[in-house]
Amino acid sequence: MAGTGPEPGQGYLGTGRSLWLAYALLLAAGLGAILVNLLQVLDSKQLYLREADKANANLAYSIAQHAQESIKEADIVLSGMVDLLERGENSPEAFNQLLTTYKQRTPQLAGAFVYDAQGRWLHYTNPPPTADANNFDRAYFQHHLHSVSRDTEVSNPIRSRSTGEWVLPVSRRFDDRDGHFAGVVLATIRVDHFRQFYKLFDIGQQGSVLIAMNDGTIIYRRPEKGGDTGDSILGSHMFQSDLKRSPVGLGASISVLDGVDRVYAYRALDHFPLVVSVSLSRQEVLAEWGRKAVVVACLVAVLVLALILVGGSLVARLRKRIVAAQSIALENRELQHLAHRDSLTGISNRRQFDHALRTEFHRAATVGTPLALVMIDVDHFKSFNDRYGHQAGDVCLKAVSDVLRRFKVRAGDTVARYGGEEFVVLLPHTDPAGARLVAERIRQAVQEQGLVHSGNPAGVVTVSVGVHSMVPEDTEQPERLLELADAALYLAKSGGRNRVCMAQPVV
Numbered sequence: 001m002a003g004t005g006p007e008p009g010q011g012y013l014g015t016g017r018s019l020w021l022a023y024a025l026l027l028a029a030g031l032g033a034i035l036v037n038l039l040q041v042l043d044s045k046q047l048y049l050r051e052a053d054k055a056n057a058n059l060a061y062s063i064a065q066h067a068q069e070s071i072k073e074a075d076i077v078l079s080g081m082v083d084l085l086e087r088g089e090n091s092p093e094a095f096n097q098l099l100t101t102y103k104q105r106t107p108q109l110a111g112a113f114v115y116d117a118q119g120r121w122l123h124y125t126n127p128p129p130t131a132d133a134n135n136f137d138r139a140y141f142q143h144h145l146h147s148v149s150r151d152t153e154v155s156n157p158i159r160s161r162s163t164g165e166w167v168l169p170v171s172r173r174f175d176d177r178d179g180h181f182a183g184v185v186l187a188t189i190r191v192d193h194f195r196q197f198y199k200l201f202d203i204g205q206q207g208s209v210l211i212a213m214n215d216g217t218i219i220y221r222r223p224e225k226g227g228d229t230g231d232s233i234l235g236s237h238m239f240q241s242d243l244k245r246s247p248v249g250l251g252a253s254i255s256v257l258d259g260v261d262r263v264y265a266y267r268a269l270d271h272f273p274l275v276v277s278v279s280l281s282r283q284e285v286l287a288e289w290g291r292k293a294v295v296v297a298c299l300v301a302v303l304v305l306a307l308i309l310v311g312g313s314l315v316a317r318l319r320k321r322i323v324a325a326q327s328i329a330l331e332n333r334e335l336q337h338l339a340h341r342d343s344l345t346g347i348s349n350r351r352q353f354d355h356a357l358r359t360e361f362h363r364a365a366t367v368g369t370p371l372a373l374v375m376i377d378v379d380h381f382k383s384f385n386d387r388y389g390h391q392a393g394d395v396c397l398k399a400v401s402d403v404l405r406r407f408k409v410r411a412g413d414t415v416a417r418y419g420g421e422e423f424v425v426l427l428p429h430t431d432p433a434g435a436r437l438v439a440e441r442i443r444q445a446v447q448e449q450g451l452v453h454s455g456n457p458a459g460v461v462t463v464s465v466g467v468h469s470m471v472p473e474d475t476e477q478p479e480r481l482l483e484l485a486d487a488a489l490y491l492a493k494s495g496g497r498n499r500v501c502m503a504q505p506v507v
């Protein structure tokens with residue numbers, strides 16, 4: 001009987017594919033979770049770096065403002081001094097008193113000084129180191145001596161000759177009544193002023209704050225280890241690259257001074273030749289991110305592992321169930337097959353034949369095609385059993401069924417054991433002449449097998465065959481065909497056996 005479900009092999013194949021698909025989905029889910037997490041972790045890293053950039057930029061702005069204000073205040077002092085000197089209205093004592101007042105009101109100032117056209121000390125807040133002290137050699141003095149500009153000059157940091165501390169010189173020239181160079185006024189800003197301000201900021205253990213001249217000379221740098229006042233930082237990435245592109249910006253590089261990898265913000269001052277920068281160590285900026293990333297990575301790994309383990313075990317269980325269901329289905333199919341087979345001969349049994357007969361009878365009635373039934377009965381089989389034994393009788397029945405099997409040429413043909421030593425062959429689309437031909441061939445084939453049967457006048461096993469073919473009417477029942485074929489078989493038996501008889505036409 002043709003099955004309705006997939007073949008067992010196909011079933012396993014389909015199941016195998018589904019399971020592989022399930023495993024692949026599990027793997028994809030795991031990989032997807034890892035990927036999403038990786039992207040999130042990378043994104044949060046950028047967030048930390050952006051936050052650091054923002055903090056650096058704000059701080060750089062603040063210290064640039066601070067530096068600018070500090071120098072402007074010193075410049076206001078210088079403007080006042082130049083004004084008084086050029087008007088020549090004050091006595092030396094009053095002028096010195098004025099300088100002292102300026103210094104007290106401007107705490108960032110280390111001192112305020114006036115030098116004549118030869119560099120000699122005229123007025124000062126701090127006394128000269130020697131009686132003949134002269135500042136003609138100072139860079140700021142030389143600048144004003146050779147420049148007609150009356151602008152403020154901020155020069156590279158120097159060690160004060162009066163106090164010995166590092167100072168940032170802010171200076172202007174003053175002229176005599178004829179407009180000739182008459183000397184230089186100088187206000188010095190303590191480098192310590194910047195140190196005190198910069199130590200207020202939280203820049204971590206390895207961050208840095210820098211104020212430098214725009215030729216790369218360090219005014220002050222925190223941390224102090226690795227870059228002193230007066231040293232040059234011109235080789236840094238900020239001076240070599242960033243500042244050439246833009247006066248304000250962000251950057252990241254490994255420090256040429258201490259080898260620390262930092263992210264920084266820098267800013268050139270608007271009115272003075274100074275640059276400030278604030279930087280944070282990349283390692284410190286990303287430390288918290290790194291810790292969180294490790295925790296998240298561990299959690300994701302555990303989750304993915306759990307997903308794979310739980311999912312894998314579910315898929316494995318599913319696999320077992322499917323395999324079990326398939327083997328049950330296979331067994332059922334085998335049982336079903338066995339239920340329709342005759343256990344001795346392996347051909348269809350009576351039940352299967354009854355089913356086929358009903359099906360084909362109704363089909364023939366519907367379509368209007370002939371349906372033939374050939375009934376075969378072994379002759380003198382009782383005597384065969386008696387002579388050769390029951391087992392030999394079984395062998396004989398199998399041999400007859402083997403012959404019949406050969407005559408099942410069409411898919412719709414049914415060869416069945418009807419009972420005992422009686423067999424049937426159901427032939428759809430077969431008219432009486434065709435059915436008779438098949439019946440005669442069966443009879444001959446059995447005889448030609450030459451199975452010795454001394455109880456049979458023919459000397460070998462023979463069969464009697466009854467045949468009937470009809471185009472069933474809608475009103476008729478399948479039993480009608482059976483009755484007529486059986487009647488034909490009776491005729492064959494009563495007519496001497498080993499022959500084929502057709503059913504007599506019914507009037």
Ligand SMILES: Nc1nc2c(ncn2[C@@H]2O[C@H](COP(=O)(O)OP(=O)(O)OP(=O)(O)O)[C@@H](O)[C@H]2O)c(=O)[nH]1
Nearest residue numbers: 377378379380381382383385390391393394420421
């Ligand atoms: N060995 C064996 N014998 C069977 C089987 N089924 C039925 N028989 C025997 O078949 C014999 C049938 O005998 P009968 O009905 O008298 O028919 P017969 O001897 O063939 O005589 P005719 O049909 O008139 O030629 C009986 O002895 C049954 O026991 C079977 O499965 N195996």
